[in-house]
Amino acid sequence: MHRFPDHLLRGHANFMAGRYIREKDRYRELAASGQNPTTMIIACCDSRAAPEMIFDAEPGELFVLRNVANLVPTYQPDGGQHGTSAGIEFAVKALGIANIVVMGHGRCGGIKAALSPDSSPLDDGDFIGKWMSMLGGLPEQVGQNGLMTAGERQTALERISIRNSIHNLRTFPYVAELEAAGKLAVHGAWFDISTGELWIMDAQSGDFIRPNL
Structure with a gap:
């Protein structure tokens, strides 16, 4: 054994x-x-980007949901990605979360895979490929930009993916209703593993900026 x-x-x-x-x-x-956390973090399962460490959180302070590339599916009560959707449902409906943060990160393996559609899947099941297909045509659109370097394309898609996940999050009726009522706030963030910097998505423009405390 x-x-x-x-x-x-x-x-x-x-x-x-x-x-x-x-x-x-x-x-x-x-x-x-x-538990009575006020903030939910939807993050990547990458071992280098642990939300509890990044935000120096106390026990019970964050409700963390992690998956490959921190993706959020659209609201699909009759099918689809139930694991992530179940976590969102529990956080919002049972815990009464006040904030949801979709946090991506630099050098994300899932995003890199999405930008490399011709590479061989890790396994015949290709669960990663099927999961990343949730991004639709976004990888192709970014990948076709020949004026950007490979690193720039990856960072761009990592951030675009965050905006896409926030869009999908708002297809959940109770998320949209609570946000409209001012009882729930949805945020985007991007963490740079190399420098430790956190970039916050501006709610109006969608741009990622360095926050000032």
């Missing part, structure tokens, strides 16, 4: 000796009373 990974056991031991000791009361309160 395979052993449970030693580095995970060591990490848990460090957690118990450090952060858990410091925040023991908070964990016990969360266990007793349940």
Whole structure:
């Protein structure tokens, strides 16, 4: 039988000796009373872009949903991508989330795959290809721009994809209704792994800008 990974056991031991000791009361309160986060983060499952670390979050502070390339499907109650949709439904309808942030990141493998349609799939099932097809013709439109470098095209599609996911998020009736009523805010963000910088999408123009605290 395979052993449970030693580095995970060591990490848990460090957690118990450090952060858990410091925040023991908070964990016990969360266990007793349940979670009550105010912000949902829809992020990529890339191991280099963990929202809890990026936002220096406390336990129970963020409701995080991660998938390949932080994509949001359109509202499809009769079919479609139920995993992501179920997370959105629970966050909005059960937890009463006040903010939803769609956060992309630089050097995203899913976006790179979408820009390389001729590359061989990792497996015959090609789940990644099917998942990324949610972007429709956007990869082709960006990929055809010969005036941009490969890196510029990837960054462009990473950010366009965030705007596309926000558009899809608003097809969920309860999201649109709550946003119109001023009870829910939808945001876009892009994280640069190399520099640690966070770029925020302007709600009016759609441009990504560096925030000033």
